[in-house]
Amino acid sequence: MARTTESELSLIEQAKTNPEAFGQLYEIYVDRIYSYIYYRTGSQADAEDLTARTFFRALDSIGRYVHRGLPFSAWLYRIAHNLVANWHRDRGRRKFVSLEDVTAIGPRGKSPDVHAEDNERRGELVAAVRRLPEDRQQLILLKFVERLPNAEIGEMMGRTEGAIKSLYHRTLIALREDLATRSFHW
Template identity: 40%
Template sequence: SARMMDLVERAQGGEAEAFGRLYDQYSDTVYRYIYYRVNSRATAEDLTSETFLRALRRIGTFTWQGRDFGAWLVTIARNLVADHFKSSRFRLEVTTGEMLDANEVERSPEDSVLEHLSNAALLDAVRRLNPQQQECVTLRFLQGLSVAETARVMGKNEGAIKTLQYRAVRTLARLLPDDAR
């Protein structure tokens, strides 16, 4: 949109407030993308911060060749997640249970179990997709990217993304138990 183009151009000119607004607009999307991949709140927060730090350092290299700024950020995040899993530090990490934030309310045990079972069945089914289908489903449904944005992030054309998405959804329908559909 014209508003986003203006913010990016102002950020490229060194205006901190413009970059702050871009952060406000896209930080949740980047965090959710990373969190789904790493399944750790602390690591997702660290990698989200690193994504925006790298974006700030390289904002001058961003060009509007039909590419959304959010897709550019997700591409940076995607590379950071890949680097995280390749690092020897990741293999040595021992995770501990996440503590509840002060503003979170604990749900009943029954609700937690039912939600966990539903999420576990869905995540298990997604993990059984091939890697490209997993990436497509993550970008389209968990991150809410459009077909065009997903195509840019994955380096494919829109028709290929539509086909990939269709096949992934059909496969998920077969993999999920009847009560989880």
């Protein structure tokens, strides 16, 4: 994911006083923000609502936005993350889209038995991810589903890029150990 470009910085500055410019930013980022929220809530209606709230808050706060060298999307993801965290806290639940649904689609041309084995291995991996603490699950989602760079993940999670690298390393070790104790073979 690239850093914020000069043209995007110009658009952000315009958006501070021009709703049409903010609308362009909305069009650029709405699908990514919706996808992130949907994976975190597992509900289309809630994802739509929280996506709208994310952009409403962003519009309300755009005048105070200060570029700090990270992509503009990091700021939007941070807003979305806070809204999703509040959503979970308010409801006292942690419902996610089934990662099995996200990973169950296999490449064409595989025989049914190979596809079934792949799905079984994915299921074991997903179960191991779900046994991780919440912050590590979020890291895995942002890294592998959203494909965000460490700096952007750090901004979202309120940590330094170095802390994210360290957490990522510890998370992979924890996953490897968990899977090894369960005789998982990829």
